[in-house]
Amino acid sequence: MLRFVSLLALSAALALPAVAQTADKPAEKADSAMPSPNRVVVKRSGTFGGVKMNYTAIAGETFLKDKDGKPTAAIFSTTYLKDNPEPNRPVFFLFNGGPGSGSLWLHMGAFGPKRVNIPDAKDDGAPPYDITDNPESLLDVADLVFIDPVGTGWSHALGKTDPKEFWGVNSDARSVAEFIRLWLNEHNRWNAPKFLGGESYGTTRSAAVAHELNKGYNDVALNGVVLISAILDFGLEAEDEGNEMQYMGLLPSYAAAAWYHDKIAGKPASVEAWAAEARAFATGPYISALIKGNSLPAAERAAIRKELARLTGLSETYLEQANLRVTPGRFYKELLRDRGLTIGRLDARYTGKDYDNAGEGPDNDPSFYGIDASYPAAVNAYLRGDLGYKTDRSYVSIGGVGPWDWRLGNGRDAYVNVAPGLARTLRENSRTKVWVGQGWYDFATPFAFAEYSMNRPGWPTDRVEYHYYDAGHMMYVHGPSRVKLSNDLRDFIRRQK
Structure with missing residues (x-):
């Protein structure tokens, strides 16, 4: 076994010579x-x-x-x-x-x-x-x-x-x-x-x-x-106002979490299939709608909102209030609000119990304090x-x-x-x-x-x-x-x- 001396031990060994320095011999x-x-x-x-x-x-x-x-x-x-x-x-x-x-x-x-x-x-x-x-x-x-x-x-x-x-x-x-x-x-x-x-x-x-x-x-x-x-x-994922790319990239993950927690109707057999649906919607109709901004027609907005609700398990009312743009912290809190639980950021399979159920974001990340x-x-x-x-x-x-x-x-x-x-x-x-x-x-x-x-x-x-x-x-x-x-x-x- 090979070991070398540590900084602490070496400092201690040099302590006496350092004290003995004279004025005409600088330390x-x-x-x-x-x-x-x-x-x-x-x-x-x-x-x-x-x-x-x-x-x-x-x-x-x-x-x-x-x-x-x-x-x-x-x-x-x-x-x-x-x-x-x-x-x-x-x-x-x-x-x-x-x-x-x-x-x-x-x-x-x-x-x-x-x-x-x-x-x-x-x-x-x-x-x-x-x-x-x-x-x-x-x-x-x-x-x-x-x-x-x-x-x-x-x-x-x-x-x-x-x-x-x-x-x-x-x-x-x-x-x-x-x-x-x-x-x-x-x-x-x-x-x-x-x-x-x-x-x-x-x-x-x-x-x-x-x-x-x-x-x-x-x-x-x-x-x-x-x-x-x-x-x-x-x-891509900067949570900055006006960055529409973040919502496009987050949507497939929102859908996967909703699939795992049984928040969707007609659940397919695999998360891969559900994520594929969400990915196709995110990179097509959804991002196209977001970049139209205030010019998005009412009928198209309603269709986007309905599909978002189907994929994410969130209500159309909530999605409308969020302007079709749900930030991650809000999603962690909202997905299982009806069960009084939040989901994890590192791993959405983890759930936690907050101090109360009224906030728009979780107290902490249960998937981090879990490990x-x-x-x-x-x-x-x-x-x-x-x-x-x-x-x-x-x-x-x-x-x-x-x-x-x-x-x-x-x-x-x-x-x-x-x-x-x-x-x-x-x-x-x-x-x-x-x-x-x-x-x-x-x-x-x-x-x-x-x-x-x-x-x-x-x-x-x-x-x-x-x-x-x-x-x-x-x-x-x-x-x-x-x-x-x-x-x-x-x-x-x-x-x-």
């Missing part, structure tokens, strides 16, 4: 007391995808450095390497989103060798939580690297470096891309097939990092980019206990990394859209493919927005594939969806090698 700058990366290496075994194997887990820091070789940040990651691997074994780099989220969700929920087992679509309650083996881990087909960007997990700026230097779309992508290059150097994996994957804002980061790795003449070519609950074009205790407990217990990582720092599950710099520097910074950069990456590398996974009941990153953002000119659409799950934003909290997600990605990685 050294604090930056000179820079620690070494703190790491732990352990051997483990498990069965993943039906394959029994031995592997090495490495939990710890990698230092980013400036042009003078001075460390600027410690990036915490957890790496899993198959022992005695086959030649050119794939490697899969993963992170979560936020921005400001550590990688614990994908690590302890979906793809790591251990996962936390929680009830589906119910509150996770109080500890102890069940931390169990994860046969759905992808370690049988690829080495795995879970990355915590600066300000998340145990990653942090070093010395006098301001952490805000890493808090922005471009600066964050540069730091993660730099980490990937350093990891490839350390493990001699430059010629291995490479996959990059993120969830939620992590998909924004994936597109930005892929673009960063594709720049210049020292490219890191990717075999696959994995987008789980994708958001690439923030302008927010188990995952932090699990990642701390696993990394500190099972792997034996020692640190006095607190693990940041979701924290403050603001203000976040959303500017792309392309002269069009009214809103963030990283889709063009990812499309260019595909055009410039004929072997790169994009895998997209979306939950039917996700309102944080609704599936129709993902589809639209990657169906524009410039996209090689034959190299983008979509997969859908009977859950929400974090589809792996639902057992059957977790198994399907794992199998779908395992197949994707095998096809791209």
Whole structure:
């Protein structure tokens, strides 16, 4: 087991010499007391995808450095390497989103060798939580690297470096891309097939990092980019007055939630069929009616209102009062108001009980407070206990990394859209493919927005594939969806090698 001394221990060791400084010998700058990366290496075994194997887990820091070789940040990651691997074994780099989220969700929920087992679509309650083996881990087909960007997990700026230097779309992508290059150097994996994957804002980061790795003449070519609950074009779903695109993209998700909660008449057998009806209506008659604004004829308005009511389970009276435009917060509260319940934003299958039933929006998101205790407990217990990582720092599950710099520097910074950069990456590398996974009941990153953002000119659409799950934003909290997600990605990685 390899361990390096921590910043706290090193500071204590240097305390006496610092006090003994004389007036004619100035104290050294604090930056000179820079620690070494703190790491732990352990051997483990498990069965993943039906394959029994031995592997090495490495939990710890990698230092980013400036042009003078001075460390600027410690990036915490957890790496899993198959022992005695086959030649050119794939490697899969993963992170979560936020921005400001550590990688614990994908690590302890979906793809790591251990996962936390929680009830589906119910509150996770109080500890102890069940931390169990994860046969759905992808370690049988690829080495795995879970990355915590600066300000998340145990990653942090070093010395006098301001952490805000890493808090922005471009600066964050540069730091993660730099980490990937350093990891490839350390493990001699430059010629291995490479996959990059993120969830939620992590998909924004994936597109930005892929673009960063594709720049210049020292490219890191990717075999696959994995987008789980994708958001690439923030302008589409901006909840701004006058943005009619948001309602077009939200409607299929509204219909899916109404289907799940039995709020529609003549319910079809599958959510896919119902979503397809809503998608066709949203991209045709509905958006056409919205862009007519005040010129929308009364007869057409009545027909649109009637169809909206059929698809969403909301009353025509309510839809008329909302001017045919229902914002997400209002939908969460209104759909099950007659039952005294609200629905979740991350996952509409979850329901909650508010203080009262009179408001126009929910008190909180039941699909987030339903999981927010188990995952932090699990990642701390696993990394500190099972792997034996020692640190006095607190693990940041979701924290403050603001203000976040959303500017792309392309002269069009009214809103963030990283889709063009990812499309260019595909055009410039004929072997790169994009895998997209979306939950039917996700309102944080609704599936129709993902589809639209990657169906524009410039996209090689034959190299983008979509997969859908009977859950929400974090589809792996639902057992059957977790198994399907794992199998779908395992197949994707095998096809791209």
